Amino acid sequence: MNIYQNFVDRGELTPYMWRLETDTNIIAGSGTGYGIFLVIGWMSVFGESLFNLRMLMVIAGLLSIWILYQVSTKWWESKEAGWATAIFCIVSTSAIYTLVGRMDAIAMLSYSLLLLLHIVAVRNGYHWLHFSVGAAAILSTEFHIIGIQYVGAFAFYYAYQLIKSTISEKKFV
Numbered sequence: 001m002n003i004y005q006n007f008v009d010r011g012e013l014t015p016y017m018w019r020l021e022t023d024t025n026i027i028a029g030s031g032t033g034y035g036i037f038l039v040i041g042w043m044s045v046f047g048e049s050l051f052n053l054r055m056l057m058v059i060a061g062l063l064s065i066w067i068l069y070q071v072s073t074k075w076w077e078s079k080e081a082g083w084a085t086a087i088f089c090i091v092s093t094s095a096i097y098t099l100v101g102r103m104d105a106i107a108m109l110s111y112s113l114l115l116l117l118h119i120v121a122v123r124n125g126y127h128w129l130h131f132s133v134g135a136a137a138i139l140s141t142e143f144h145i146i147g148i149q150y151v152g153a154f155a156f157y158y159a160y161q162l163i164k165s166t167i168s169e170k171k172f173v
Contacts (some may be wrong), residue, residue, distance in 0.1 A: 001101055003036055003051060004043050035143035038106060050101060055103040062101070064105070065089045067112040075118045107144030114140050114150055 008114035039056065041142050046052040065086050073082035137154050140147035165173040 004040050007040050033142035054099040060105040060109040064109045064112045067116050071115045103144050110140040111142045
């Protein structure tokens with residue numbers, strides 16, 4: 001909330017990402033990038049309150065559960081896998097993170113969407129979607145710095161697939 005308040009009061013964002021003056025009254029915020037504008041937009045529309053901020057996180061958490069159900073169902077081609085994932089998400093600590101006003105729930109939503117985009121691209125053979133996976137992976141780092149791990153994981157995956165197809169085709173594919 002203090003990032004939002006600083007933006008409203010001074011027109012500035014977090015000092016870590018935007019190199020602001022040292023007197024900026026921000027408690028934390030080093031993990032987010034331009035994704036913070038989602039929170040700023042939400043609170044501009046629905047009002048500045050901890051309740052409204054938590055409702056955004058709850059909505060993001062519920063969407064994440066539904067998307068991860070879709071990911072698991074497609075990945076293992078099993079509705080039971082989808083239900084197991086959804087139930088695990090509900091009873092695990094991920095539900096707790098949706099009740100705080102941090103970017104964690106929104107980051108989880110972005111990673112869930114990223115995995116769904118990837119599995120759709122792989123399973124359906126939509127080659128053009130693979131570019132979108134890369135762009136979405138980079139975009140996910142704007143919601144939380146942990147998105148860099150997804151960038152690395154996808155880089156490893158695609159490098160492996162390139163080597164595998166090059167060996168099987170006996171030419172650079």
